Amino acid sequence: MKNEIPLSPDERLDEVNENLWLIQKKNGLTFGTDAYLLAAFARPAPSSFAVELGGGTGIVSFLLARKEKVRSVAAVEIQKSFAELIERNAALNDLSARVYPLCKDIRKIGKRDFELQPVLVVANPPYLAKNSGKTNLSPEKEIARHECFGDIFDFCACAGRILGSGGRFVTVWRAERLSDLYAALRENRMEPKRTIFIHADQDAPPCGVLTEAVKDASVGLRVLPPLFLYEREIEKDGSRKLTPEAERIYETCAFPDCGA
Secondary structure, three states: OHHHOOOOOOEEEEEEHHHEEEEEEOOOOOOOHHHHHHHHHOOOOOOOEEEEEOOOOOHHHHHHHHOOOOOEEEEEOOOHHHHHHHHHHHHHOOOOOOEEEEOOOHHHOOHHHOOOOOOEEEEOOOOEOOOOOOOOOOHHHHHHHEOOOOOHHHHHHHHHHHOOOOOEEEEEEOHHHHHHHHHHHHHOOEEEEEEEEEEOOOOOOEEEEEEEEEEOOOOOOEEOOOEEOEEEEEOOOOOEEEOHHHHHHHHHOOOOOOOO
16 A cells, blocks of 8 residues: 555655656655656657666656656666665556666766666756755755756766767756757757747746757757746636646647657
8 A cells, every 4th residue: 555655754655647656855856847848758769778867756767667658767866865765666656677776976877887778868957057046955955956966068978978879868958058958969969859948828938948859960950839838817726727738748748749
């Protein structure tokens, strides 16, 4: 029974999308929109091996496996406590045979760390420079949000090292730092091929951007129509209604153009 899962005082158990149960740390970053959209934006390659850089709780890897987008996933996570959490969450969701953690620094990862070469690499990297923004009281949140153990150039360099020609790197990133992402991709022989800007609503500036890059690909970027998450109107209870486009993505864990 899920209510009998042993939890420490700093943990909680949540049921999230796709019938997944997730043990999360109260002081760490919890499952949110960025992670789900990242998994949804990844195009399926059902027989392939994938790698997630910066696994956290492992939710993106679990979504990829649950939706049969890949056969198996290695979730790379530098924090030992979170690597152990990925292993526990995999067992909790009967995904231990398909998702496993690798506790290692992404700056030291290479092809030899995996038995198979990944066709897909996904990442939701820390988006704040090391000494910028508010300092979090929780070390877990500090590491997850700030570039303490690698910046976007390090994440792209890791993806570039482990992918073969034609391999795909999918990431979610801050729109205001998009130039850094594209510079890092090009520096590591990866060409951005698909991108979409995410907005809270039609009146809001982009709060994020999803990008798929392909290693050793030719130049040619397809910019998809923006995704607006919520309708402008606020409900009487203070909640906001998802747009039909966002609802479809949450229902299918896929973007309209994400066929094989």
